[in-house]
Amino acid sequence: MKLLLIEDEKALATSIQNYFQRENFICEWAQDYESAIGKINIYKYDCVLVDIMLPDGDGLNAVRELKKKFPETGIIIISAKNSLDDRIEGLNLGSDDYLTKPFHLSELNARVQAVIRRRNFQGNQQIRFGKIVIEPQEHFVSVDAQEIILTRKEYDLLIYLIANKNRVLTKESIAEHLWGDDADLMDNFDFIYTHIKNLRKKLMDKGCPDYLRSIYGVGYKFSEQ
Amino acid sequence: MKLLVQILRYQLVTSMVVLFLGAGLFYVSVRYLVDREANKELFQSQVKVRWQLKHLETLPVYILQLGDSLQLEPVRYPGRSFIRETSMLNLAENEVQPYRQLVFYERALGRWYRVTISKMLLQRQHLMEAVVMTVTFIVTLMLVSLLLLNSWLSKRLWKPFYKTLGKLDDYQIQQHETLRFEPQETLEFDQLNQSVTHLTSRVTTAYQNLKEFTENASHEIQTPLAVILSKIEGLFQDETLTESQLIALSSVSEAANRLGRLNQALLLLTKIENRQFLAGSDPINLVPIISGKLRDLEDLIEQRELSVQTDMHAVGPVMHPALAEILVNNLLTNAIRHNVEKGKIIIILRERMLSIRNTGKPLNANPEQLFERFRKESTLSSSLGLGLALVKTICEVNGQNLKYDIDNEWHVLTVSW
Structure with a gap:
């Protein structure tokens, strides 16, 4: 998978690059819109991450142009602006998603994977992890061909965990993924624990090994080891 | 209290005082003139009476009781003549009225007579009435005209002032408008309007700057926060970290998350206050x-x-x-x-x-x-x-x-x- 990151903040770009490299993605970085267009003309990217507040002009224009020239490329807008108008405009221009700074890298990762999966019309959209098979379009989850009925939150949680497999996920990032802005409603994170516990029980009841490891004081890690 | 009403109060009090003083002065001076006129007439009568008394052979009996206006009384010795005022019963009108009397002594037919010429001072009573009536009339006229003048003034002259006031009342800083006015004939109002224009334009600029600063500051905070959070997340993946390091990192992460949410909430609050979300025209369900x-x-x-x-x-x-x-x-x-x-x-x-x-x-x-x-x-x-x-x-x-x-x-x- 090839990603292009258009972001003027070097420190942030490096973090994002490192994160995706661990995921075995090729993540190239363009500091401004000019060099981004140069890169796009040479390589085909699966997904472009655009900071719409670029120093050399309005990032929304960049999105507009990208969409025109490379309609098959997924676009995720990253912005420090939370303005609803910007969000709506960005999505109207054909960007696939909109993420407000500051964000969790795990959240960005999950969004990138979702965009790539959705864009991959012809290909297999199935998500597989160990014994778990998910058909995202039908929200169908199975272990060893036995269906598992999950609640909406449990399903979202499972997708998120698989997208960020082999990584430490903080409780805050899980809470924000599941509840968005309502995450601060949780006075403690016991609440996540309830969902994790239910999900783990449902998976294990169907003979799935326990992939979920809790990291004391931090969060969870989903991995096959 | 309205300024015009206050001015009216002072005007009324002043004009009352002036009017009553003037009325008093008027009364005194007219009375002096009337008295002088009465004295003159009395002295003229005296001349006539003296002449008559000298040229009469016999004193007619009736002249002794000439009535209220002329009285003759025989006296033994003459005295000094004098003028006095007195009240007497007027039989014709059957009421007590003021009279001015000239008393003098005259020798006629070998005898001294005290002659008293009386003159009714009817004018003076009329004068009093006239003065009171005039003053009342002037006061009423003045009151009415002042009230009319004031209401006219407040309508005409004060109109620009009330217009400015109304505009200031409706002034909303969030709409970033500078109040502008048409030039006024009245110098003071023109100055007031100019000051208001200057003030609102300064306020608007200051407000705009503050707003931009708040928004920019909040936006600028988001990027460093994103850097902090991404670095923390990268660190979490480091398998060599000890448990205590992970816990410390976790608190840093929590605090940074909280800061991010706080910043976003404040930014949202600022935007709402800046009325960046305008209502449509239809109610929403x-x-x-x-x-x-x-x-x-x-x-x-x-x-x-x-x-x-x-x-x-x-x-x-x-x-x-x-x-x-x-x-x-x-x-x-x-x-x-x-x-x-x-x-x-x-x-x-x-x-x-x-x-x-x-x-x-x-x-x-x-x-x-x-x-x-x-x-x-x-x-x-x-x-x-x-x-x-x-x-x-x-x-x-x-x-x-x-x-x-x-x-x-x-x-x-x-x-x-």
């Missing part, structure tokens, strides 16, 4: 928003075993849909957060009002204070303390009324429009 939000919050409601009752008509206020969502969201999350275990939430949506009641612990603070920013009932909660401040601001921007009532265990938040 709150029912789907409330139902959707209840679905989102379902697991929180279940976890706390709350029971939710809704009684909703498909109505809603005219406002920006995003603000309606924030409003509903914050009201509902507030009702959940401050509820008790196995508590209740009752949502009533009617024409012109939305009321959300929830069971809860008694309040220590005055409920209205909970609308203030960063006001929290308990320090334990992770709440930012901006939820109800946001609700309040949204209501203010949209001209809605927000009320917090406590009815025993029930906390009732009502938005009416």
Whole structure:
């Protein structure tokens, strides 16, 4: 998978690059819109991450142009602006998603994977992890061909965990993924624990090994080891 | 009190004093003239009487009682002549009236007579009447004309002043407008208008700068925060970290997350206050928003075993849909957060009002204070303390009324429009 990151903040770009490299993605970085267009003309990217507040002009224009020239490329807008108008405009221009700074890298990762999966019309959209098979379009989850009925939150949680497999996920990032802005409603994170516990029980009841490891004081890690 | 009324008061008091002093002076001077005239006439009569007394052979009897105007009395010795004033009964009119008398002594037919010529001072009474009437008339005329003048002045001359005042009353800093006025004939009002124009333009600029600064600062904070969070997340993946390092890192991450949320909430508050979310023209239906939000919050409601009752008509206020969502969201999350275990939430949506009641612990603070920013009932909660401040601001921007009532265990938040 090839990603292009258009972001003027070097420190942030490096973090994002490192994160995706661990995921075995090729993540190239363009500091401004000019060099981004140069890169796009040479390589085909699966997904472009655009900071719409670029120093050399309005990032929304960049999105507009990208969409025109490379309609098959997924676009995720990253912005420090939370303005609803910007969000709506960005999505109207054909960007696939909109993420407000500051964000969790795990959240960005999950969004990138979702965009790539959705864009991959012809290909297999199935998500597989160990014994778990998910058909995202039908929200169908199975272990060893036995269906598992999950609640909406449990399903979202499972997708998120698989997208960020082999990584430490903080409780805050899980809470924000599941509840968005309502995450601060949780006075403690016991609440996540309830969902994790239910999900783990449902998976294990169907003979799935326990992939979920809790990291004391931090969060969870989903991995096959 | 109106300036014109105050001026009128002073004008009235001054003109009264002047008028009464003038009336007194007028009375005295006219009376002096009348008296002088009366004396003159008396002296003329004296000349005539003397002449007659000298040329008469016999004194007619009747002349002795000539009546009120002339009296002759025989006396033994003559005295000094003098003028005096006295009151006598006027038989014709049957009332006591003032008279001026000239008394002198004259020798006639070998005898001394005291001659008294009386003159009725009717003029003086008339004069008094005339003066009182004139003064009353002038006072009335003055009062009426002053009142008329004032109402005319306030209509005409003061019109620009009231116009300026009205504009200042309606002035809203959020609309970034500088008040401008047409040039005025009255110098003072023109100066006032110019000052107002200068003031509002300075205020607008200052406000604009402040607003831009706040927004830019908040935006600029987001990027470093994103860097911090991404670095922390990268560090979490480092397998060589010890448990205590991970826990420390975890607190850093929590704090940075909180800072990010706080910054976003403040930014949102600033934007709402800056009226960046303009209402449309049609009312929006709150029912789907409330139902959707209840679905989102379902697991929180279940976890706390709350029971939710809704009684909703498909109505809603005219406002920006995003603000309606924030409003509903914050009201509902507030009702959940401050509820008790196995508590209740009752949502009533009617024409012109939305009321959300929830069971809860008694309040220590005055409920209205909970609308203030960063006001929290308990320090334990992770709440930012901006939820109800946001609700309040949204209501203010949209001209809605927000009320917090406590009815025993029930906390009732009502938005009416």
